[in-house]
Amino acid sequence: MLGPSDLSVYLSGEIHTDWRDQVMAACETAGLRIDFSGPVTDHGASDDCGVVLLGEEDLPFWRDHKGAKINAIRTTVLIEQADIVVVRFGDKYRQWNAAFDAGYAAALGTPVIVMHPPELTHALKEVDAAALAVCETPAQVAQVLAYVQTGRLPGR
Amino acid sequence: MLGPSDLSVYLSGEIHTDWRDQVMAACETAGLRIDFSGPVTDHGASDDCGVVLLGEEDLPFWRDHKGAKINAIRTTVLIEQADIVVVRFGDKYRQWNAAFDAGYAAALGTPVIVMHPPELTHALKEVDAAALAVCETPAQVAQVLAYVQTGRLPGR
Amino acid sequence: MLGPSDLSVYLSGEIHTDWRDQVMAACETAGLRIDFSGPVTDHGASDDCGVVLLGEEDLPFWRDHKGAKINAIRTTVLIEQADIVVVRFGDKYRQWNAAFDAGYAAALGTPVIVMHPPELTHALKEVDAAALAVCETPAQVAQVLAYVQTGRLPGR
Amino acid sequence: MLGPSDLSVYLSGEIHTDWRDQVMAACETAGLRIDFSGPVTDHGASDDCGVVLLGEEDLPFWRDHKGAKINAIRTTVLIEQADIVVVRFGDKYRQWNAAFDAGYAAALGTPVIVMHPPELTHALKEVDAAALAVCETPAQVAQVLAYVQTGRLPGR
Amino acid sequence: MLGPSDLSVYLSGEIHTDWRDQVMAACETAGLRIDFSGPVTDHGASDDCGVVLLGEEDLPFWRDHKGAKINAIRTTVLIEQADIVVVRFGDKYRQWNAAFDAGYAAALGTPVIVMHPPELTHALKEVDAAALAVCETPAQVAQVLAYVQTGRLPGR
Amino acid sequence: MLGPSDLSVYLSGEIHTDWRDQVMAACETAGLRIDFSGPVTDHGASDDCGVVLLGEEDLPFWRDHKGAKINAIRTTVLIEQADIVVVRFGDKYRQWNAAFDAGYAAALGTPVIVMHPPELTHALKEVDAAALAVCETPAQVAQVLAYVQTGRLPGR
């Protein structure tokens, strides 16, 4: 009790599994009042937004650049608004943007929760060191958020 | 989805065309929830506010100075409140205040979207370099804002 | 139009005339949506709060000190929350706290409006230099605030 | 009057007496509009949260570490959101976390109210020096908060 | 010992007595390493700088305004560079600029030392409340600075 | 006296006249200790740096973009290090980058000195309103800097 009545949480990182849906569903089931946000999870839209919105490019570098900057508008606004940033690293892809978001949030002093499988521990040790919680599953993320808002542990 | 549910956007720059109305209308048609703000677009009021509100001046310098400072109250408050600043440069006038607003927003870390015709590219290269999107039309600005809030590209 | 829909204004300085009431009444008449705040204007309460709330003191210095610090809780919170700080200097009293508030707001980058009779111009030149508007009457303050929120000048 | 219409207050420190309930009840009786928050006051949950939420630990150091970091998510969010931080020191326990919270709030420029019995004055002199009010009872804390919001002293 | 090896101290306020010289001489005698700065103490130069440097003005308001802004360049730079700000209030003049400087320094989190005769205690209670030391004489200011740098009290 | 012993001044704006040399020569003649910096004044180098350093581009937009961003490294570092920013506007070119620098410095709270011919007053009124001195000649800029550092007016 006496926790934050309104909580904004940005869900950064991996966009190829349904981990965001799992976290949000678990929080909704638990009756939490959390305003979730996240990156564009439609991989095609995220990659193409620059050229679709602002015009085609011949070179892949500028094609990527235009799109990444438009996505950065969104990410900057949402991370600045967030009380907590959750960053998910998966087995696939290099996900440098996820680590970038974690560094950005850490520099702002915003609490970071990291979620990754245990076999990534050594590779992610610097990111984990900046985090206030290191989870392995969406259910753990949801329980940590529940504890932050309600002060109650599961089953107590 | 998962975008910013509330978004404050300041529309800086040119006040002699209806580009703001076009951006706002397009965003409303798209069903976006954006709180727009902007400078006083009544050119006469913007120029005269100092002497009308606080007393006449003999010298043009102080007449301008008094007015510009009152407008600065408004601009400062609105840019500080904005999540995104859009800056429009047109063919006419020097619009140094638009570039000033862009620099102010950039220093605050607020995302900047620039809109100008392509023939101004070389003259505006430093401002463009600080922006996260460079648009040519109000429709593009609206579509970028739509993507930021909804994560959806037009026609998909 | 397109001005700040919500505006927080702190009314600092002189507490022995009804200038705050005049500003607020004029803004209400003009239909503005402004959330006003200010110091405790009950002079006795403001002076006595330290010893009434936290216990008597023998020495005047500590009596004043305890009270001034409690008032500082209030002032700090309100100036931090304010979009604009209005500071009124009158003929009587030294009102160093008003000038202190102006310096505090200026350092935060919050726009400052000053109100004082013209005969104080030389003595207040440093404070005026940090202000974005220098008014003489409550009506002027209200009109400046109206222009900031609505973009309209009186009589136009 | 003219005080902060909405006020967020974080109640830090001692979790073994009902001082928070007393402060909140007194504020509610006085009709104040304050959004209170505080640490998890279930001592067991606060101590165990790390291992319950994120997995058992063999060593007490890491068991404590995991829990303290999860509690830090909550504390960081709430202190950043608070307009005022109240810190209570009691006779028992060392309560270094309470002093840590006071230092954290002071560095943010957030007003700090301290509450402790008079016999702790010498030991707490550095914390008291950073506070804007030093109270002895929950009733005093509530009265200070009432004065901050309403500008009225009790019995006047 | 173990104090700040280099210390920048800004001496704000009254310019009509030799209190700055007294503070600096006492610190030099004590062997302190302090980089002192302060406002322009040539009253005429301080008042005239605007019109002498940037051209005459007909109206006293703008004459003062131009000068006060040029002095503000100096003051802003020096207060931002200072580790400690000392503010002296005397019997004469209203010295609103001194109180402005105190508020500015307080908002930056820079420690403030105030110096004034005891009869000004009630009028300066808000400024004193924001200060970390309230002195009456230049000798006291110098001794406080000596203690800050050397950790030694006089005569010990 | 008692002015800033070391002063860093960034000279922004027009690169087609020798105004920087005039300001620096006058300050050197006056015996000032100022560390001047400024943009790359070799117009060709400034325009070409992107493609020369990082590879050719087909499109003018990206050619400009690459160069402007490299220049932004320099500008960002130098404006952050500067105690004062001087911005010069001339008759030719639109110099939006100069206004951008002024806005950037203003948002950082760094004092801005503007220099421009009087016929630009109306067009530059918003920039002038954010400046602490508006000069017309390099000699005036140098004299303002001399006053800031030495507290002495010319001829006194």
Added chain:
Amino acid sequence: MLGPSDLSVYLSGEIHTDWRDQVMAACETAGLRIDFSGPVTDHGASDDCGVVLLGEEDLPFWRDHKGAKINAIRTTVLIEQADIVVVRFGDKYRQWNAAFDAGYAAALGTPVIVMHPPELTHALKEVDAAALAVCETPAQVAQVLAYVQTGRLPGR
């Protein structure tokens, strides 16, 4: 190699043992270039500074208050100047000021190293959670500082 060539380290906390001398001697032996600072370690001077420098007080509360505020000038300046803050907790005394300093440094984003005997682990878990290294001995503190500056581990 490639470490910070100059490093400022503030040694906070316990003043009744010679742990500071041990840390500094070990760093000097290792040839490190570190500028150490710390609180006044003459307990009597630290307690008496308020009344010795600014005049006697009848009440212990104000006697402590005056002294603690003067010490706060020193502490504020030194912690703001420090790159790293080391905080030592011992068996004796409650050392709330040490925890206050740790919280202050943490809010500034300054790295904190904590040193305490293992039996204090549970009581200090919140402070440890905010630290980047938890040491037990002065030799460990010195070795961590050596590694930070030189990148070399002992015996390698």
Added chain:
Amino acid sequence: MLGPSDLSVYLSGEIHTDWRDQVMAACETAGLRIDFSGPVTDHGASDDCGVVLLGEEDLPFWRDHKGAKINAIRTTVLIEQADIVVVRFGDKYRQWNAAFDAGYAAALGTPVIVMHPPELTHALKEVDAAALAVCETPAQVAQVLAYVQTGRLPGR
């Protein structure tokens, strides 16, 4: 000319090639005055520092955690001191710490230069979007730094 006389550059990222030596040698040959810093490039020391300095750990997670936090002391200090951060991504390893550093620097407003082979463009597009220069070779990094400090392009 007129560039930054002193420049601090942090070289983040890949530690398995000699790219830092190449950048530094090229800058030294060019006569630049740059104070370089970087992470510990002795992989073993970087991995082992936690347990060597602060005691062995049974679990790999805590072994990594202790070490990563000690390295974070160093990284935090150096990135805060740096005027420019260069981040190198290579083919091997995931280098999430490099992306974390880039995000941290970006949030501080510190200019970022990225260096990576072109085949990583798509994977690094978000990091590139936050950078002011994207290089492929150490020679390019050195030339960009040379241009920032001297304003001269190679061969001109």
